[in-house]
Amino acid sequence: MSALTVRDLTKKFGPVEVLKGIDLEIGTGEFIVLVGPSGCGKSTLLNIIAGLERQSSGMIEIGGRVVNDVAPKDRDIAMVFQSYALYPSMTVRQNITFGMECRHEPKSKQDAAVADVARLLQIERLLGRKPSQLSGGQRQRVAIGRALVRNPLLFLFDEPLSNLDAKLRVEMRMEIKRLHQRIGATIVYVTHDQIEAMTMATRIAVMHRGQVQQFADPDTVYRYPANLFVARFMGSPPMNTMRARLEAGNGGPVAVIGAGRPDEVRIHLQRYDAAASFVDREVVFGIRPECIAESSRMFTGAAPIIVSAPVEMVEPTGAETIVLLRLGGEAAMARITPDLRPTPGACADFALDTRRICLFDPETERLIT
Amino acid sequence: MTGELSVAMQPGRSAISGLLRRLPEQLMIWVPLLLAAGHIVSFALWTIWISFTPSTLVPVSGWVGLRNYTAVLATRNWQIAFNNLLLFGSTFVLLSLVTGLLLAILLDQRIRGENVLRSIFLYPLAVSFVVTGTVWSWLLNPGLGIEKLVHDLGWISFRFDWLIDRDMAIWTIVIAAVWQSSGFAMALFLAGLRSVDNELIKAAQIDGAGPVRMYRRVILPTLWPITITVVVIQLQFAISTFDLVRALTNGGPGIATQLPALVVYDLMFQRGLLGRGAAAAVLMLLILLAVLLPYAAWRFVKRRQAGHA
Numbered sequence: 097m098s099a100l101t102v103r104d105l106t107k108k109f110g111p112v113e114v115l116k117g118i119d120l121e122i123g124t125g126e127f128i129v130l131v132g133p134s135g136c137g138k139s140t141l142l143n144i145i146a147g148l149e150r151q152s153s154g155m156i157e158i159g160g161r162v163v164n165d166v167a168p169k170d171r172d173i174a175m176v177f178q179s180y181a182l183y184p185s186m187t188v189r190q191n192i193t194f195g196m197e198c199r200h201e202p203k204s205k206q207d208a209a210v211a212d213v214a215r216l217l218q219i220e221r222l223l224g225r226k227p228s229q230l231s232g233g234q235r236q237r238v239a240i241g242r243a244l245v246r247n248p249l250l251f252l253f254d255e256p257l258s259n260l261d262a263k264l265r266v267e268m269r270m271e272i273k274r275l276h277q278r279i280g281a282t283i284v285y286v287t288h289d290q291i292e293a294m295t296m297a298t299r300i301a302v303m304h305r306g307q308v309q310q311f312a313d314p315d316t317v318y319r320y321p322a323n324l325f326v327a328r329f330m331g332s333p334p335m336n337t338m339r340a341r342l343e344a345g346n347g348g349p350v351a352v353i354g355a356g357r358p359d360e361v362r363i364h365l366q367r368y369d370a371a372a373s374f375v376d377r378e379v380v381f382g383i384r385p386e387c388i389a390e391s392s393r394m395f396t397g398a399a400p401i402i403v404s405a406p407v408e409m410v411e412p413t414g415a416e417t418i419v420l421l422r423l424g425g426e427a428a429m430a431r432i433t434p435d436l437r438p439t440p441g442a443c444a445d446f447a448l449d450t451r452r453i454c455l456f457d458p459e460t461e462r463l464i465t
Numbered sequence: 466m467t468g469e470l471s472v473a474m475q476p477g478r479s480a481i482s483g484l485l486r487r488l489p490e491q492l493m494i495w496v497p498l499l500l501a502a503g504h505i506v507s508f509a510l511w512t513i514w515i516s517f518t519p520s521t522l523v524p525v526s527g528w529v530g531l532r533n534y535t536a537v538l539a540t541r542n543w544q545i546a547f548n549n550l551l552l553f554g555s556t557f558v559l560l561s562l563v564t565g566l567l568l569a570i571l572l573d574q575r576i577r578g579e580n581v582l583r584s585i586f587l588y589p590l591a592v593s594f595v596v597t598g599t600v601w602s603w604l605l606n607p608g609l610g611i612e613k614l615v616h617d618l619g620w621i622s623f624r625f626d627w628l629i630d631r632d633m634a635i636w637t638i639v640i641a642a643v644w645q646s647s648g649f650a651m652a653l654f655l656a657g658l659r660s661v662d663n664e665l666i667k668a669a670q671i672d673g674a675g676p677v678r679m680y681r682r683v684i685l686p687t688l689w690p691i692t693i694t695v696v697v698i699q700l701q702f703a704i705s706t707f708d709l710v711r712a713l714t715n716g717g718p719g720i721a722t723q724l725p726a727l728v729v730y731d732l733m734f735q736r737g738l739l740g741r742g743a744a745a746a747v748l749m750l751l752i753l754l755a756v757l758l759p760y761a762a763w764r765f766v767k768r769r770q771a772g773h774a
Contacts, residue, residue: 169672
């Protein structure tokens, strides 16, 4: 069954079109992450799904029921906010039961529900406290508890982790994922953090300028970004993209970066038949930083291409060394083993994994193959 | 430029030049502060001292202990003034609070013409109390104002003569004062309502709170600090009210609307009893402190809590 269907949804604020025809089909039990830079419309979309804002046109269906004109409280949803939005004058217990109080549910049922949720989230000790007496992580837990207690068809999360410090964010990220696996709820989660998207989602909807650029599982989004925006947005550091010229070669096309320069790089591509029509044309050549490594690296399955390239800068992160280098004059990032620190200014040999290279049409910016 | 820099570089001298450079700002802060504090504190102390002397028309030295105080406290004038203050202070603060809050909630509904209405409601604050008092004394005068208007419209038996009614006259002051200052309460409350976290309202909407429950349980509780501020400001205004009453009823009919500030004025400048007037003024100061000290203590505790959190 489809838990949430969004069809041809638009939203205008005056003359500004914030959402331009959004279509999403989300199954029960999915963890969908809406990700994109600020101003891409992801929070507006979430607010419209929640019923807190009215769409300009289009249709929303939750659990098979059209909810276009249904009030937020009757949509059978629960929402967790960035600022947690805990009622400051109420205790944790009252915060959790407020929704049930509004629906006039019996006290005994409220108590049982609070007890269940508190046990699940381990917040039993906090039930008598006010939100101001809680730490950021505890507030987040209570906010999640307030959503859980409703047992809705759909959970909506609006950047719930962005107010937490880095360490706590990683912890809560895992906790939310674990929670999803345990209770099997359907979740729509908004974030601008692509790592959250990659780690938690069953499917990611990458949004930009009011449109869904790609809606697919994390691996697909990462390996086969639908267009240049997705390629450059997902991944940290992002995918290297550079202009290249495609030439015909034995067994497949050859991508030439910096064609005509003395330091041009020729990369032989295998199994890139879809690119045949781009032979003798310009393309955008995309390669993930982890596909450029030190020359001794063995990539599983294929022999790497070794290229020599000048090193511009070295950033040791501890777990790896990030190298900024020049491939045929174009800047690129490489992730090499932490033991190596190439000298900036000198040339070094790098191994290129050619199996996961992406080619984009420079005009439409769409993925060719 | 380079000279200044080299001076600043030298140890020892740098402290002096630093002080010199900050001198204008220091003067700006300390001179007015000291002058104001000096005025307020010195005159307050002087008044306290006078209240223990047998001064009448002119200040004289001498010591009469608490005799001025017992004399003032025993007068019917002061007793009425004090009772009036309790009645006026409590009803005025309560009514202006309720009116201000209601206006703020109504204005908060994103209505058209909000700016115009806000200015209109806030406008009485720009009018001096003497003007407010005078205008209301005309409006409430049975022969000139509302009663006359209704009579002229044909309702002959209509009576609205609180201004000249010994028991009701104090309420006319409440009406005028509420009219004057509920706009102020409204402005503060409106600012408070607007600063409520938008996500809090969204959360309550999803929880299914209707408008009444939304205000009662979610929004209004966040307005406590503002409410207390408004109460304290209005109370200290109520305690020191003088010009409004002077213009509206002048303490009358008889002494029915007497307030402490009027008693002080009456004793000092009309009866020439400086000592007793000073004693009454000190009593007013004590009433004021009874309001302000708990407020200061509350602020202090709040800040300590915030510091610990």
